[in-house]
Structures are given as C-alpha cells and as structure tokens.
Amino acid sequence: MLRSLEIKDMLLIDRLSLEMGEGLNVLTGETGAGKSILLDSLGFVLGWRGRAELVRAGAERGEVTAAFDLPKGHPAEAVLEKAGIEPEDELIFRRVNTADGRKTAWVNGIRVSGEVLRRLSDTLVELHGQHDDRGLLHPAGHRALLDAFAGADLASVRAAWAARRAAAKTLAEAEEALQAARKEEEFVRHAADELSKMDPRPGEDEALDARRRLMQASARIREDIAKAGQAISYDGAEGQTSDAIRWLGDGADAAEGRLDAPIAALERALEGLAEAQQGIEDALHDLAFDPRELEETEERLFALRALARKHGVTPEELPALAEDMNRRLEALDRGEGDIADLRAALRVAETAYGEAAAALSARRHEAAAALDAAMAAELAPLKMERAVFETRIAPSEPGPDGADEVAFTVATNPGAPAGPLAKIASGGELSRFLLALKVCLTGGATGITMIFDEIDRGVGGATADAVGRRLAAIAAGAQVLVVTHSPQVAALGAHHWRVEKRVEADVTVSTVTALDPARRVEEIARMLSGETITPAARDAAQALLTA
Incomplete structure (x- = not known):
C-alpha cells in the first residue's frame, strides 16, 4: 500500500x-x-x-x-x-x-x-x-x-514445453551432426582404418626416436668400449694389478707393515676394475643390435611422423585422433538408430506438451465463459446492459504458456460487430468496460x-x-x-x-489539500454546481455523502 x-x-x-x-x-x-x-x-x-x-x-x-x-x-x-x-x-x-x-x-x-x-x-x-x-x-x-x-x-505446461524444446534441440543437433559426418564418411572410414593399422601408442614417437639415436650411436662407440674392456681385463690392468698384489705380499712380512696400505689400495682397485668390467659388459650387451632392428625402427618412426603430418597433428596426438575417428565411425554406424530414438523421445515430449496445453486451453475456455457472465452482471448496473463482452480464444503458435491467443472484445449494441476494447468503445463506455473488467479480475x-x-x-x-x-x-x-x-x-x-x-x-x-468533512461538502457542491456554489448544491452534496 x-x-x-x-x-x-x-x-x-x-x-x-x-x-x-x-x-x-x-x-x-x-x-x-x-x-x-x-x-x-x-x-x-x-x-x-x-x-x-x-x-x-x-x-x-x-x-x-x-x-x-x-x-x-x-x-x-x-x-x-x-x-x-x-x-x-x-x-x-x-x-x-x-x-x-x-x-x-x-x-x-x-x-x-x-x-x-x-x-x-x-x-x-x-x-x-x-x-x-x-x-x-x-x-x-x-x-x-x-x-x-x-x-x-502454468508450471506443468511450461515444464512440458521446456522438455519439448530440449528434445527438439537434441534431435536437431544429432541430425546436423550425422549430416555433417556423412559428408566426410569416406574420409572418416579411410582415416580410421589407416590409424587402426598404424595403432599409434602414447609416447611411442619419443621412445622410437631415442632407440634410433642409441642404435646409431652404438655403431660408433661400441669398438672403443670393447677396447676399454680389453684394457682392464685379466690380460691388461686386472692381471697386472693381481701380479702387483702377489709380489708385494711376498715381501710384506719383511717390510714389517709398511706394505699393508699399498696392498689394501690395490685390492680395492681390483674390486673397482671388476665393477667397471661388469658395467662395460652390460653396456656392450645393451648396445648390441640387429641392423634390421634399426631399419624397422626408422621405418616405424618415419611412418608415424608422415601420418601425423597428413592429419595436421603432432605424433603425440595420433592416439587421440585415432580414438576420435573411431568415435565418429561408431556414430556413423549407429546414427540412424540414435536418430530414431531421439525422434521417438520428441514425439513423447510433444504428446505430453499437447496434453498439458489442451488441459490449460479447456481451463481457459471455462474461465472465459465465467468471465463473460461476470462481465454481463457488472455491465448492467453501469447502464450498459445491451453491451456484450466476449473473451475470444483462438489457436496460436505453441509456446511456454500454451497454444492459445486470448483477446477481450466488446460489442456496444446488439447486432454490432465485436472488436477490441480500445477501438470499439467510446470514452465513457470504455471507462465503464475497464471498471467492470477490473472488478471481475481483481x-x-x-x-x-x-x-x-x-x-x-x-x-x-x-x-x-x-x-x-x-x-x-x-x-x-x-x-x-x-x-x-x-x-x-x-x-x-x-x-x-x-x-x-x-x-x-x-x-x-x-497544491493538494486534504479535506475535512466541511470542506468536503464544499468541494462536492462545487463539482455539482460549478464556480457558484448554491445552498441546493450543498444540500445535494450532503445527501451524497450520507447516502
């Protein structure tokens, strides 16, 4: 208020x-x-x-x-x-x-x-x-x-409309996607087959490149590693160190402890040589390769990189591309079945919306009849008993508020055509129509x-x-x-x-003045008689106020 x-x-x-x-x-x-x-x-x-x-x-x-x-x-x-x-x-x-x-x-x-x-x-x-x-x-x-x-x-109708729109949108997107997929179906099938045969694996390019570089390097360094292994073997440093330990051991007693430290150091060196020999043998084993393996590794590496260039991706992205092509291929293969399911879902949503909209429309027709009757009762005391008010309901485009178009129309005289309130009624008639309508709707x-x-x-x-x-x-x-x-x-x-x-x-x-009872009589008298207020006008004003 x-x-x-x-x-x-x-x-x-x-x-x-x-x-x-x-x-x-x-x-x-x-x-x-x-x-x-x-x-x-x-x-x-x-x-x-x-x-x-x-x-x-x-x-x-x-x-x-x-x-x-x-x-x-x-x-x-x-x-x-x-x-x-x-x-x-x-x-x-x-x-x-x-x-x-x-x-x-x-x-x-x-x-x-x-x-x-x-x-x-x-x-x-x-x-x-x-x-x-x-x-x-x-x-x-x-x-x-x-x-x-x-x-x-309107909650049920709006919910049904939202479900109908969602189903229609999902179907349209699926149909659009299937149509787009079909335009490149030949490419998708060929790419999926090509990628499937290649079967790229995550990290494969990096692993192949590292293995290729190792095999290329091993051909150059393996001979030197073998020479190093020969140098510290029993025919080389190991044998000489063993002889030195034996010779020093023969004279250790006579040296009264002076050779103990050198002998211990040589023994540790001998252990280091043995460890080095094992490492060299392991390296030689790892660097050993079949020349055919290098050839196969290079062929695989170059094939992966060529396929990546063909599809405009990096070699690391090939596995994801393969998965995407497989998904697109699966979507193509099951596309018609999915579309059929989505069309069925849309029909269900349309039926639900139609039923909700029909129920709302029936409610509106009942209310329209009640409103028209209430208006007829209100118009009579307003001296418009010959006027006809009609609530017209016509089909409209479906929407969240149903599928009806509603318009209030009037005919001011029997036999006269009905039309919109604002166009048919005169000023005074319009005022009374609006008032009666507001009374009914309030x-x-x-x-x-x-x-x-x-x-x-x-x-x-x-x-x-x-x-x-x-x-x-x-x-x-x-x-x-x-x-x-x-x-x-x-x-x-x-x-x-x-x-x-x-x-x-x-x-x-x-200025605006709040009127007390006495001044209110004067104002209503003025409204009755004009600028000159007569006793009769005051009496009439008093009568209106006490009626």
Missing part, C-alpha cells in the same frame, strides 16, 4: 506531502489544476516512462519520494532480493531529476536502475485509464489476465495500489454512482486512488484531496 508521497520542485509543485490511506482515495479539482502532475510524479519515482521535462522552472532539480508498506511474502521481495536489497517492512523509493535531465534513483537507500524501479512498481501499483497501455487495454496481456482469473497453474486482490485516472469520464447520475460503488468494492480489498470529476464517485471516497492551481508572486503552483 502507498503510505506517503513527497514531491519537491516537480512541474507546478514546489513542496507537497501526502499521507495516503486504505480504501478509496479520491483526488478532485478543476480541469488543469494539476491532478495529472501527481500521477506524473508518482510514475517518475516508480520508473515509468513519461514526460521528459519534469523539473519545476527555476529549480536545479526535482525530487519525489514514495513510501510503501511491504507485508511479508509480497512479490516485491523477490525483485528486491534479485537486486541485492534486503527486504524490510517498508519500501522507500526516492528519485531525483536534475535540470539537465539526469535521473538517479534509490530504494531503501541503495542506488538502483530505472529497470529495477519498474520491476518493483509492477508488483506494487496498477494504473488504469482511458489511455492505459500497461494493463487492460493491451491485448498482449489478456491471456495472463484470464489465467489469473482462472487460477491456472478477485479480492490485496497488497497492491490501483490508480484509476478519470475512469468515470463521460458518465453521470446513476451510472456515475454505480461506477463509484464499483470502485469502493475494489477498494475493500486493495488501496484505490482515483482521479475523478464525478461528485457521485468523490462522495464514496474514504479519503478526499482537492488539487488547486494558483499564482503566487507571478509563479503558478499546484
């Missing part, structure tokens, strides 16, 4: 503070007094698109603040959380417009974009009037309005402020009284703010403000 509205330096308003109440709030005043300025200012702070020039002449900036009560569980909480704003029990909008056109907005002290303002306002305020393209007159919103009236849950909705901008234009007398009573009925479940020229409507308000325009020091300003 809108609790308060403060306006500073906007259009003709220099300073204004309004405390709004529950139920039916009425704003009255002469034409041109500035009632629309209030709505323009409220629309500005809520992010609605409207006038470009809003700042009062001579002011550096204009500012509007609006405070709303926010009960727990209100739909605005989801918008706030998405915007990173902690929900509280009140919601304070503040927006500033500088003279050069810059706009800045805050919600509960946190700076926000105009888009956040508009998303929040959609949960808080509804504007209805003869030129309203945000609500009842907009055909694009009629289906959602009918669904709300029907209490329809269904006791709470937590929202509804604004009716001169929705009673073109009606008077008993019809105006009926309009007022319908507005009061809506206000029983929601806060209603109505801008009106009808005394019958004004008399039914729970709260009443008068909008006036006057000149102060050669400057035109608009």
Whole structure:
C-alpha cells in the first residue's frame, strides 16, 4: 500500500506531502489544476516512462519520494532480493531529476536502475485509464489476465514445453551432426582404418626416436668400449694389478707393515676394475643390435611422423585422433538408430506438451465463459446492459504458456460487430468496460495500489454512482486512488484531496489539500454546481455523502 508521497520542485509543485490511506482515495479539482502532475510524479519515482521535462522552472532539480508498506511474502521481495536489497517492512523509493535531465534513483537507500524501479512498481501499483497501455487495454496481456482469473497453474505446461524444446534441440543437433559426418564418411572410414593399422601408442614417437639415436650411436662407440674392456681385463690392468698384489705380499712380512696400505689400495682397485668390467659388459650387451632392428625402427618412426603430418597433428596426438575417428565411425554406424530414438523421445515430449496445453486451453475456455457472465452482471448496473463482452480464444503458435491467443472484445449494441476494447468503445463506455473488467479480475486482490485516472469520464447520475460503488468494492480489498470529476464517485471516497492551481508572486503552483468533512461538502457542491456554489448544491452534496 502507498503510505506517503513527497514531491519537491516537480512541474507546478514546489513542496507537497501526502499521507495516503486504505480504501478509496479520491483526488478532485478543476480541469488543469494539476491532478495529472501527481500521477506524473508518482510514475517518475516508480520508473515509468513519461514526460521528459519534469523539473519545476527555476529549480536545479526535482525530487519525489514514495513510501510503501511491504507485508511479508509480497512479490516485491523477490525483485528486491534479485537486486541485492534486503527486504524490510517498508519500501522507500526516492528519485531525483536534475535540470539537465539526469535521473538517479534509490530504494531503501541503495542506488538502483530505472529497470529495477519498474520491476518493483509492477508488483506494487496498477494504473488504469482511458489511455492505459500497461494493463487492460493491451491485448498482449489478456491471456495472463484470464489465467489469473482462472487460477491456472502454468508450471506443468511450461515444464512440458521446456522438455519439448530440449528434445527438439537434441534431435536437431544429432541430425546436423550425422549430416555433417556423412559428408566426410569416406574420409572418416579411410582415416580410421589407416590409424587402426598404424595403432599409434602414447609416447611411442619419443621412445622410437631415442632407440634410433642409441642404435646409431652404438655403431660408433661400441669398438672403443670393447677396447676399454680389453684394457682392464685379466690380460691388461686386472692381471697386472693381481701380479702387483702377489709380489708385494711376498715381501710384506719383511717390510714389517709398511706394505699393508699399498696392498689394501690395490685390492680395492681390483674390486673397482671388476665393477667397471661388469658395467662395460652390460653396456656392450645393451648396445648390441640387429641392423634390421634399426631399419624397422626408422621405418616405424618415419611412418608415424608422415601420418601425423597428413592429419595436421603432432605424433603425440595420433592416439587421440585415432580414438576420435573411431568415435565418429561408431556414430556413423549407429546414427540412424540414435536418430530414431531421439525422434521417438520428441514425439513423447510433444504428446505430453499437447496434453498439458489442451488441459490449460479447456481451463481457459471455462474461465472465459465465467468471465463473460461476470462481465454481463457488472455491465448492467453501469447502464450498459445491451453491451456484450466476449473473451475470444483462438489457436496460436505453441509456446511456454500454451497454444492459445486470448483477446477481450466488446460489442456496444446488439447486432454490432465485436472488436477490441480500445477501438470499439467510446470514452465513457470504455471507462465503464475497464471498471467492470477490473472488478471481475481483481478477485479480492490485496497488497497492491490501483490508480484509476478519470475512469468515470463521460458518465453521470446513476451510472456515475454505480461506477463509484464499483470502485469502493475494489477498494475493500486493495488501496484505490482515483482521479475523478464525478461528485457521485468523490462522495464514496474514504479519503478526499482537492488539487488547486494558483499564482503566487507571478509563479503558478499546484497544491493538494486534504479535506475535512466541511470542506468536503464544499468541494462536492462545487463539482455539482460549478464556480457558484448554491445552498441546493450543498444540500445535494450532503445527501451524497450520507447516502
């Protein structure tokens, strides 16, 4: 509920503070007094698109603040959380417009974009009037309005639509992939066969290259290694070292220990020579190779590298390429079977969606009949008993909200062709149609402020009284703010403000005054009789207020 509205330096308003109440709030005043300025200012702070020039002449900036009560569980909480704003029990909008056109907005002290303002306002305020393209007159919103009236849950239809889209997308991707694969099927089969015959293994290129280099090197170094082995064998260093140990041992006793250290060193050297001999023998064994092995190794290495160049990959990437070619070949071989399975899955999803959409359509047709009957009952007291309201449902392209197109149509006279609300009804008729429709669609909705901008234009007398009573009925479940020229409507308000325009020091300003009972009689009398208020007008005003 809108609790308060403060306006500073906007259009003709220099300073204004309004405390709004529950139920039916009425704003009255002469034409041109500035009632629309209030709505323009409220629309500005809520992010609605409207006038470009809003700042009062001579002011550096204009500012509007609006405070709303926010009960727990209100739909605005989801918008706030998405915007990173902690929900509280009140919601304070503040927006500033500088003279050069810059706009800045805050919600509960946190700076926000105009888009956040508009998303929040959609949960808080509804504007209805003869030129309203945000609500009842907009055909694009009629289906959602009918669904709300029907209490329809679209979750199952939307889930079925999402499953249908996913199945269709999967099938399309599979068919596209199979078609692309078939264009290169001959290449894939040849490459898979070629790679399969080659059977490249991870790390094989590096291992083959190392083995090839070792075999090439062994031919050059093996002779020198063999010579080194001969030099330290028994015929060489080993034998001579053994002789030296024997000769020194023969004289060790006579040397009285002086030869013990040399003998020990020679014995260690002999052990080292034996170890070296073993290493040389092992190396000679490892370096021994069959010349045919070198030839085979080179052939394998060169074949792998040639195949890698052919496919534009490195030799290390050949095993992965082979796996990819095998997968593509398998996909080709099983492609038709997969496509058949996916087509069957799509048919199942389409059937499920069709059933959900059909059930929703049946619900909509039932609701349409109920809405048409409710409208007929509402139009009679509004002196439009000969008018016909019809909710038309036609097939449309399937989508997440079903396969129906919904439009509210009217025929103002028997036999006259039916057509869209905005094109068929005259100004006064349109106002009453909108009011009746809103009464039927509101269904006791709470937590929202509804604004009716001169929705009673073109009606008077008993019809105006009926309009007022319908507005009061809506206000029983929601806060209603109505801008009106009808005394019958004004008399039914729970709260009443008068909008006036006057000149102060050669400057035109608009003011809004809350009316007490006495001044309310005067205002309604003015609305009845014009500029000159007669005693009869006062009596009539009093009668309206006490009726």
